Structure formats: C-alpha cells, structure tokens
Amino acid sequence: MNAFRKSLLGLSTALFLSPLAAMAQSGDAVTIVLPGGPDRLDPCETPRSVIGRIIKQNVVETLVELDYAKQTTIPRLAESWEQTSPTTWRFNLRKGVQFHDGTPFDAASVVYSLERTLDPKLTCITRTKYFGGVDITAKAIDENTVEFTTKTPMPILPTLLAQLAIASTKTPKGEYTAEPIGTGPYDFVSWTQGENVKIKRFDGYWGEKPKIVDATYVWRSESSVAAAMVETGEADLAFSIAPQDATNPETDKVYPNSDSAMFRLSADIAPLNDVRVREAFNLAIDRKAFLGSIISDKAELATQQVGPSVLGHNSKLVPWPYDPEQAKALLAEAKAAGIPVDTEIRMIGRPGMFANSNEFVEAAAEMLRAVGFKIKLDNLEMTQWLEAANKPFAAGRQANALLTMHDNNSGDAQFTAFFKYHSDGRQSEIHDAKVDKLITDAGMASGEERAKLYQETFRYIYEDLVADAPLFHMVNYMRVGKRLDFTPTIANAVELQLAKLVVKQPS
Amino acid sequence: MGNFIYKRSLQSLLSLALLIVLVFFLARLTGSPADLYLPLDATEEMRDQFNQRFGFDDPVYVQFFRFLGGLLQFDLGESIQYSKPAVEVVLQAFPTTLMLAAITMPIVIVVAIVTGSLAAFRPGGLFDRIASLISLIGASTPNFWVAIVGVIVFAVWLRVLPTSGTGTPWHWVLPIAVLCLRPTGVLVQVVRSSMITALSSAYVKTARAKGVRARAIVFVHALRNALLPVITVASDQAAGIVNGAVIVETVFGFPGIGKLMIDSVLLRDFAVIQAAVLVTALAVFIINIVVDITYALVDPRIRHS
Amino acid sequence: MRSSIHASGTAEMARPAQAAPSAFRDIASSLARDKVALVSAAFLVVVMVCVVLGPTLLADQARAMNLMQRNAAPFSLDRPWLYILGADALGRSVLARIIVASQNTMLIAGTAVLTSLVIGGALGLVAGFKGGAISAILLRLADAIMSFPSLLLAVIVLFVFEPGVANVILVLAISRVPIFLRTVRAEVLELKERLFVTSARAMGASTPRILFRHVAPMVMPTVINLAALEMAFVMLVESGLSFLGIGIQPPEITWGLMVSDGRNYIGSAWWVAFWPGLAIMLVTMSLNLFSNWLRVATDPVERWRLQTSAE
Secondary structure: OHHHHHHHHHHHHHHOOOHHHHHOOOOOEEEEEEOOOOOOOOHHHOOOHHHHHHHEOOOEEEOEEEEOOOOEEEEOOEEEEEEEEOOEEEEEEOOOOEOOOOOEOOHHHHHHHHHHHHOOOOOOHHHHHHHOOOOEEEEEEEOOEEEEEEOOOOOOHHHHHOOOEEOOOOOOOOOOOOOOOOOOOEEEEEEEOOOEEEEEEOOOOOOOOOOOOEEEEEEOOOHHHHHHHHHOOOOOEEEEEOHHHOOOOOOEEEEEEEEEEEEEEOOOOOOOOOHHHHHHHHHHOOHHHHEOOOEOOOOEEOOOOOOOOOEOOOOOOOOOOOOHHHHHHHHHHHHHOOOOOOOEEEEEEOOOOOOOHHHHHHHHHHHHHHHOOEEEEEEOOHHHHHHHHOOOOOOOOOOEEEEEEEEOOOOEOHHHHHHHHOOOOOOOOOOOHHHHHHHHHHHHOOHHHHHHHHHHHHHHHHHHHOOEEEEEEEEEEEEEOOOEEOOOOHHHHOOOOHHHOEEOOOO | OHHHHHHHHHHHHHHHHHHHHHHHHHHHHOOOOHHHHOOOOOOHHHHHHHHHHOOOOOOHHHHHHHHHHHHHOOOOOEOOOOOOEHHHHHHHHHHHHHHHHHHHHHHHHHHHHHHHHHHHHOOOOHHHHHHHHHHHHHHHOOHHHHHHHHHHHHHHHOOOOOOOOOOOHHHHHHHHHHHHHHHHHHHHHHHHHHHHHHHOOHHHHHHHHHOOOHHHHHHHHHHHHHHHHHHHHHHHHHHHHHHHHHHHHHHHOOOOHHHHHHHHHHOOOHHHHHHHHHHHHHHHHHHHHHHHHHHHHHOHHHHHO | OOOOOOOOOOOOOOOOOOOHHHHHHHHHHHHHHOHHHHHHHHHHHHHHHHHHHHHHHHHHHHHOOOHHHOOOOOOOOOOOHHHOOOEOOOOOEHHHHHHHHHHHHHHHHHHHHHHHHHHHHHHHHHHHHHOHHHHHHHHHHHHHHHOOOHHHHHHHHHHHOOOOHHHHHHHHHHHHHHHHHHHHHHHHHHHOOOHHHHHHHHOOOOHHHHHHHHHHHHHHHHHHHHHHHHHHHHHHHHHHHHHOOOOOOOOOOOHHHHHHHHHHHOOOOOHHHHHHHHHHHHHHHHHHHHHHHHHHHHOHHHHHHHHHHOO
C-alpha cells in the first residue's frame, strides 16, 4: 500500500507542478484548525472554548492564571494578592504593561473590564457561568492596586478571576466586540467571517517574546478533514479529531478536556422515580465496552459531574459495574412493588455533542432495552435540547434520560454543584434539602473543608440518591503536526497559549 | 418582448412575496432564540430585555409588518449571532456561493451537452452505455461522501490538491468537482433523451437525406431542437446548487451562504435566514426570468401562454 | 417546459389498444432481449423482496451490537455470512442493516415521489389545460417553493415537527411538487393543440374526460422517467438531512442515514458508508435503465425511432 501510494505520489508530482508549494508554512507562522468558528471574539466570552482557544492568554490576559496540574493559581497580570478581610481582596498589578491600542494597563482598566463583564445588557458567559450570584465590586485603590469586595465571603476569588479577561477601556460597554484589545503577546489582526481569524505577535508585550509570529485559525466541522489538514502540512495543529481519525500515535495526542458526560434522569417521573429503576438503569449500561471502541480508551469512567482536576472531586466513589442480570432483577422487584417499569422513557441526545455521540446513545438505548427498559430515542438540535434540559420543565413531560456534557474548567466544584443539583439550579432534576444545604455550606467554606463538603455532596448524590447515570470523563485528541513540539493538557480545553508551542525545525 | 419581461418580473415579485411570507412564519415556528443566547439562569427580566431588543416581544404579525417596513429600506434586521446587520452578514457570504455556482454551471452544461449528444448519436452503443453508467453514478452518489473521499484521495494520498479552505484557485477544484457531479449526471440523461427524440424527427431525416455529414446533423439541427428541456432542467439544477453548496461548504470550510443558512436556522438567527433566503431567491428568480426569455426567443408560442 | 424528456413530436393519434395478452407477451420477450433492462428488473425485484421481507427476517440481526467486532472488515470468512459486507461502528452487520433499511428507504423515496407526482401531475394538467389565472397562481407558487432551497425548507420543517418518517416524506414531497407540475404543464401545453385533443373537444368530451383519458396517458412516459431520476434525488436529500443531523432518527434506519453515519469512518472503515451508498446507486441505476426501457417498449413510436436512429 505504501509503495503504491508513493508511486502515485511520484506520478502526481510529475504530472502537476505541485499547487501545494504556495501553502507551505513558513517557520514562524502556524495554522490551527478548530472544530467550529467563532461568532464573536469578545473578551468576556473566553470561557467558551471556541473563543478562548483563540484569544485567551494570547490576545487578552487574566489577572490570575490557573495551574491545572497543581490545582493552584499563579500570577499573570497581577503580581500578587492578599485577602484583607473575609469579603475583600487586594490585588497588586503588574507595572509597565500596555494594551495593544497603546492605553496603559492599570487599576482603572481592571475595574472597567469587571463592570463591562457584569453589565446585564450583555450576556457575557464569564458572568453567567462564573459570576452568577456573586455580588462583586472592584475599586481602584491607586494606579496599580485594585480592591475586590464581595457581599458574602468568596474564598475562591483568585480562581474566579482566572476567568476574567482584561480588555482595554476602549472596548465598548453594552455591546459585543469582534475586535478584542488586550495586553497579550498577540495582537488581533483580522477576522474574516466563516473563513479565518488572524493574530500577530505584539512587539510591546511585557513578558517574554514568543517564537511564533503569525497565527491563523481556521475551522472544519468534519474531523477527517481537520485531521487531513495537519497530515498534509496545511495546518500545524487540529484541536479535536474523532478517535477513529487519531490513527497516528506520533502526531495524535490525547488530553482530558474537562468534559463529563452523563444521563440526567428525571427522578420525579415514573418509572424513574424509583431508586431501584435508576440503579437498574446504571447497571444496564456497559460503560467499559465503549472505551476503546466509540469512545477513546483514554477516557475515564465517571462517578460524578466533575473531573479529577477539580477541587471537590470525590475519588473514593466506585464506577457502576455492568450487571444486566442484577438490572433485570431490580426492575422485576420494582415492578412487583407496583412501579410501572414498562412506561416509555425518552432518551434525549444531541448530534455532535461529542465525537460519535450518536452512536453512543444508539448503543446505550439498545443496552437498556436488553434488560427490559422501554426507550424512545430522540436526537434533538441545540434549541430543542436546551428546552428539554433547562427549567422550567414542560408540564406533563414523560420520564427522560437526558444526555448532557458538562465542562468545568474553573478548578472548583461550585460551578457545577449548584447549577446541576441545587433545588434552584437551572438544570437540576432533584430537590433535596440535604443536597441544598451541603452545596450552600460548601460554597462558603474554603480549603480542606470546602473539598470535603463537595465530596460528600457528590457521594450522597451518587450513592444514596442515584440521581443520574454518570458516564465518562471525556478526552480529546489533538493532532499536532510534525513541525511542532507540543503536548496538550487539560488547559487546552479552553485555551492554547501560542507561547508554549515550540517549532522544531524552522524551514 | 419588453412587455413580456415586465410581466414576468412582476410575476416573480409575487412569488418572492409568497416566499418571504413563508420563510418569515416558518422560521418563527421553530422556537424562540432566547434560550440559546441567554444564560441558563437568565431572569424573566433578562428574557424580556432580549426579546425587546430583537422585537420578539410583539405579536408575530406586528413583527411581520415591521420586517416589511424594514425591507423597503433594505434593512433586514440585526443578526443575533454576529451582532451586525443581517444584510452585511449575508452579502459577505453570498459571493463565495455565487462564484461556486457560476463556475459549476457552465462546466455542467458543456460537459452534459457534449456527452449527452454523443451518447444519443448511437443509442445502445458502447459510448452511450458508458456515459449512461457514469452519469447515473454521478446523479446518485451522496455528495458529502464524494467530498470526504475526494479529500482523502487527492489531498492526503496523492497530495495534488489542498484539503479544504479558500485561498488559491487550487482550493476550488475539489469543491467544484463535487458540486458538478449530480447536475452533470442528471443533465446528461436529459440531453441524451431529448437528442434521441430530436434526431428522429422529420427535419433531421430530411437533412440526412440531403447528405449533410452526420456529425453536423447532430450538433446543429437536433441540438437546437433539444435545447428547450435542457435549459429548463439546467435552471432547476442551478437553483438546486444551493443544496449542494450547503454540504460542500460544510466539508471544505467555505464561507458561503449555504452553510450560513443552515447555521442560522440552528441558531435561530431569523434575520439572517430571511435575508439569505431573499438573496438566493432573487438570484434564482433572475435565472428563471433569463430562462423564460430564452424560451420566448426560441419558441414564440410560449410568449402567449 | 421543465421536462426531462422532450414531448414526442408526432404522436398525434391515440393508438388503438392492443389485446392485453399479446401486449404482455411482446413486452416480456422484449425484456428478455434487452439484457440491461432484464438485469435492472431482476435487481429491483430483489430489492422489493428485501423491502417486504427484510424487517421481519433480519430486524434483530440488524440491531444486534457487538462492540468487540466493531468496524470488522468485509469478506472475512471467519465470521458468519451476515458479516460478509463487514460490520459498522457498533459491530452490527452491514448486510443485515442494508436489507432492513431498504424498507424505510424505499417507503420514503417511493411515497415522496409518488405523492409529488400525483399532486404535481394533477395540478400540472389543470394548469396546462386551463391556463389563465389558475395557471399563473400555480406557477408562482411553484416558483416560490423551488426558490426555497429544499434542504433549508426541510431543516426548518423538521425543527418544527418531529423528524419521523412521515414528516420526512411530507417535506420531501412538497419540495418536489413543482418539478412535476412544471413538467406536466409544459407537456400539456404542447399536447392540447394537437389533433386528437381538439377533435375530442369538438366531439363534446368533457374537460376531465379529455384530461384523464387522452392527455394524461400521453404525458405518462415523460413523468415516469422523471420519477425515476427523482427517486435518486429524494434518497440523496434524505441522506443530506442525516448528514446535517436532522434526518431519520435511530433506531429507524435508511441507507441515507447509514452513509451519513459511515462518513466518519471513511478513512478507517470505508465499507460502513460504501455499501449503503452502492445500494442507493444501484437502485437509481436500475430504476432509470428500467424506466428508459419501459418507455421505449411500451411506446411503439419510440421503439421505431430508436431503431431508425441507431441504424
């Protein structure tokens, strides 16, 4: 086969004057393939991977940076910080830093960026995902000192600020921007709708100058095409390719993407309102069989909605075994107790939620049918899926198992627990006084205590309530071209610091 | 003739109006965009604010009249996803698709006419069988499949073409080849059938009797008579190129209007859907009018029907 | 004038019907002579058998997953014969799935094309024969539908309603009505000035009678040829919908859905998408070749012409 390909290659080069010569990459420029294109490039939307992977820490920077490996925070635009009272924090800013538009980076710009992000006129994901319910204000003490005040104690404020990108005061308030102005090592150049985004090294950068000068971001929704682009050298790095396309261990590297998949069960509606039925649901899915087949073998079986890198993850929980006999027995027991186990359950998926997710729900539905569940499969597109996922739930809806994938790359369980499990959480199917109290208490605590409370929350939900069917902590495959030396980490779920890319052999 | 064009344009405007009504109300049946754009914990107040900003809080008929009012001033509303005027978003994407279509159609027509008439020259002969086979394969292969196989074969194995994207003329080769496939397949069949009919008609026989060289008969006399249905199907296929464009643009990462339309439905960006449908429909209507005028020129009877 | 086949030029007189048995024998022997048509017909019969019996015989095999032999290669002798065409991403037999999917595929394509043929054909007859305001309105409506990209229309409609088999059929049928309407109208326009129509009219025949007894049969050959091509189109659009993620939903299967699912594995397991694609192709080809033959075989004028021009 190889010889065949080579001879074809020779033939083709002889026939055509290779049109590819024009596309060869020069040494200090990189092209990066994303799975989807951005709709805006606003600094306040960096937690969205499609935006963060382009601009976060490249164009716009944060005061604090997360060190995922050590579960800790490191300084970036802030040099140091201290908690001056339970509700106030003081941050000392780096001096002599300039925005790309020439305006100086100072306390006023930090205050401006926080205000802009929290402005309800703009639906900034940074606000809604991380600052929701946090009553926070910032005040400039002097040119290089900012004081943050929260209404209630906020022990993880630095973690929170790792999500707040600082933009120039020339970024308009109340409307999204398509031209981010930050302090990062790269200056925004252009965004051609539907085509590409270009950024260029910023010579006035305060820190070490990165090697790469120009970066172009393109997007391809078909994984096979994205993989082909790197293989042919048209691009240097493809962010996520499907497991079946990751065939070359030399270039295809796996990294946890902080996504956790699960089936959320409607625990109020028959037949899922019975704990035995929910246990049977868990026992009927052969999770291990998926690993190495349609899900990467590097993915991990999940027992909760947050991954191991998140503070509050409970590592003592044991994944559900695959035990169809036990599942059948439990269903029979529930049936004998008068539970209508034959009632149809709607399984709700979404195409493209993760690579091969269609195949996954199809297979899971078959496994559940095999033990006696009656499953109706619905793959919904985003809007319809959100209607099913979010409160208020439709009146009179049927029992459902909703496939969700939750990403928490903040490093703290708070951003998961409330939203997924608190009675007032927008995507919570449960209302349990004990869960509510645990979540509220954990949010106020810090350090060991905080971790313990969250761990207990996840244990209680998993072992006692059996509120859902956790599936996998997912991984992505990144294809890194031969020109680059780079090993992806969980941080790459939402960012890719070009400064960390090493070009092996400048051509 | 001038009267005919005038009447025909007026009729097209009527169809356009119908289409606008159709797309406006159909799009709104797909559900509210608020859920997509607002955070999960959005308060009622934020929802109201969002709906107010884009005018979704008014009854649908009020929204419709406002849309009509805007239309008169070439204002098709604001794109929710891009936060800029929908017209701007659409006009940025339109040239790519127009270019794809403008290159594809001439290739399709020339290839189909040459192949189809050669095949019709000797029905059941070897060339006819091969041409029929290939054209039917072309007409029945899913284009996304061809597109991906094309990338693997020509870009990855042979390394003669780029995988995807725009930039050099080479980038256009694969997408256009894929786009050509189905229309060419269909049109070859049509040309062939028309030509067979035309070839057996009385005047061709007369020409044959007169001893004009056979090949000349095919291309001059028969072709002219066979052209009508060919033009018709060609115009239908031209309109259908938008369908192919959706898929080609998705696979090859082309910034065209086909992909934009589908994305806009997914994202409930009503203003963009409306603007995109309007612009493509305008283009299709212009093609239709040109086709009808061609008919009228070729066949005067049609002018009166 | 949206006809794929130009109207026959000189068929001015209604032909006297032949005695049925001899006509049948004629056709049968003509089919036996034309090898291509014979093979096409045989293949279509096989497909029809799959359509009727497939789901009852192989439904369980088509659903049986075996993740251990996912993407198993075709033509392996170690596995049961059902895996002769290989297995898909979930380790299901591709052959069994193709056979079972034939029912939905043919049901969708056949019903959609038949519906648009009947509706479009009837409206086309009326538009062509009556002309005037009715014709104008119908044509403007057809224009409006035709200029609405059919994939987009399908996407919107399937978002509003559930993407079940019935709705997919409905949306595909609606989007193809105009092509039949225009084709039939164009044919009728030409036919209605012909001798046999004017004479029927002179003899006092009612309009419906003229339309359905005299005009409709003359239009049929063209319409059947068009329908054969449209079958392919409908199968492909249905596949395109699956590509965009909004077509038929599993556990229902169609060939289009299978191709779409298999595209993710073209690089690693080509057979998953290839066989169902081949099925679509072969059906299209058989339908077209068979309908071409049918047109010629059932129309003595055409047959005579073919012989002359191929002399």
